[in-house]
Amino acid sequence: MKEQLSKKAEQVSLVLKQLAHPDRLMVLCCLLDGEKTVNELVGYANASQSWVSQFLSKMKLSGLVDSQKKGVFVYYRIAEPRLKAIMTAIYKAYCVAGVRSER
């Protein structure tokens, strides 16, 4: 039981490491809204094209996002429902105004 939890913890920590950065959070927050091209994401995060591309490529490698090419554009979206769940929880906790934090 504890063994299992510690394996999960390993897995979750790999996901959280990818999120634990302001610009990366901005990108993911943006993806939470639906699929976006690389350039659209560059606009949201204050980061370079190269940086965003790198980040997305890592996220894709680990299966957290996937992408679809349409002509010149590459559309990225969140592929892992558990990532979506975590991002949604974060968004609700920190970005939805007027929600009283219950004890």
Place this chain on the structure above:
Amino acid sequence: MKEQLSKKAEQVSLVLKQLAHPDRLMVLCCLLDGEKTVNELVGYANASQSWVSQFLSKMKLSGLVDSQKKGVFVYYRIAEPRLKAIMTAIYKAYCVAGVRSER
């Protein structure tokens, strides 16, 4: 609006950085269950007393947990409801068996 989000992102990333580590997740997961002494937490994470103490002290500094001394023991608990919310989401997503991930 975007300005605000990016400030939030900064704030959230500081929280996530504290979580993004297997042993730290174990500790927090354990605290999700209720308050615990340092030694109890040392038992759950496979980490040294010194390490757990250090971690808790940082978390306390940033207001994510707080502690209460009872005799020789120091009881720690999650102080920030938003941390509790995120941890709960993570726990549900990764540790609750049998939950179908909805699309």
Place this chain on the structure above:
DNA sequence: TTGACATATTATTAAATTATAATATACTAA
């Protein structure tokens, strides 16, 4: 086939984090 734009890759230096050890403090019971 060339120019313009969208995306991807690679390399390198700077900076932050991790793991660990050693040691200190504080409380309690005897």
Place this chain on the structure above:
DNA sequence: TTAGTATATTATAATTTAATAATATGTCAA
């Protein structure tokens, strides 16, 4: 007051991660 246990602090070397620049690839339209 001393021994034993619980917790906290400090320091440092090793490892990761971050930031950035330079450049490459691929697609499309003219």
